[in-house]
Amino acid sequence: MSDITLGEICVAAVADTFRGDGEIFASGMGTIPMLGARLARATFEPDLLVSDGEAFFVANNLAVGGTDKQIEGWVPFRSVFDTLWGGRRHVVMGASQIDAHGNQNIANIGSWDRPKSQLLGVRGAPGNTINHTTSYFIGNQTNRVFVEKVDTVSGIGYDRAAELGDWVKAHHEIRRVVTNLGVFDFNTPDHRMRVASVHPGVNLSDITEACSFELVIGDDVPTTRMPTDEELAMLREVLDPKSFRDRELPA
């Protein structure tokens, strides 16, 4: 298939973060993360549970914005909290800021006492990151998003988790960060962020320029994989026929 878009590459990269997760709740905040979870379940990770974004697990391949739901379970927010505190979840959240250790901020920009810009508050990020695997999707990576130090630590990174004892160390995992430029992970000895792959058409220098900290860069950084024909067909014909996937990305 031709004319593969950045949105489609990002959805496949998000889907890959759920590889091997098995029978847990694959949760995505925003269009591309939600599509990534649904695509993973529709293709290589069939045991995942995915939700309608409201209060139900859906068994069918529900389109973004679709209402034709085959409900397989009821998950009101209280059940979501129970599931996440029980560890049976992997969430892909957004991040207004993220640092080299994976500390994430969605609360505010500037000082917390008197923010320059108030955002959402910490939402579920502290509880998510301490209880189960978390990944992030960032649609517009810049050096003001990839920062030396986040203004308010909402989701905790590896340096903070390391100070919290054995249980947390055993359960905390920031698996990957997917952006419009590339894919990042923390598979380094000191869990500092590493460039895992660069999206097709993007240069490493584009990535380092859009980052305020020093990224770990291996000798041979691969290119992010293209979605397969099967994935593209599922995405274009079933999961996102109205092409919401490119609207979260810079034009």
Add this chain to the structure above:
Amino acid sequence: MADKRMTEDEAIATLSDGMTIGIGGWGSRRKPMSLVRALLRSPLTDLTIVSYGGPDVGLLCAAGKVKRLVYGFVSLDSIALEPHFRLARQNGTIPEVVEYDEGMLQWGLYAASLRLPFLPTRAGLGSDVVKNSPFLRTVSSPYADGEELLAVPALTLDAAFVHLNRADERGNAQFLGPDLYFDDLFLNAAAPGRRFMSVEKVVPTAELLENGTFHTMKINRSMVDGVIEAPNGAHFTNCQPDYERDEAFQKEYANAAKDPETWQAFVDTYLSGSEADYQKAVASR
């Protein structure tokens, strides 16, 4: 058997300055907005507001009613950021701010509802929630693991406001939408006497089961002191399946918040009269 029906204004009349009020719903979903509007009309001030925040928090901040705000987030859902809450935070007009993880807020309400001083959790540890709320303490597991956990203090409320779909006049109620949210915990965390529940419709007890299964009957009358019949009372937030969010009105609200003059015009048009005036102004758009 007590008939607990009353008006919004009668409910608000039982409150005093400085009280802690918990508001049910979630973001811009099934908020007890007619009670919030009655609170806006009152002279009450210096309030502590506890909420999974939406326009309830925004409106009370804009009116300068809030002395202390306890929240896990504040959002309008389809509009991610609540404009009045943002302004209030950026202008430093909320004297005390307690920003929790969403689960911590649940735990605080649950602790209060069980009359416990705190409940332990890991949620919040390591994050700036602990730094920004220095009153928070940790507790060590007394068992072999010895793990250090965050002790979320009970969020005991002086009053609770929730909005449900149906209730009888004694306060047995049901939610008919997809999620109860944490409305039962808000009611149970509040002192008996000031647990107020607005509903779309008051029906005879026997009719409750005609609307939905017994699973929807999560609120019983021991949890409620006042029942307010408020059709369209959650407007402009949603109250599924009775109605969806009024997105056009929410946009109008958010746009008006951008400028003091347009906001004053919004207040004059919609918020200067009674609840009946509000509903009339909304209907005549």
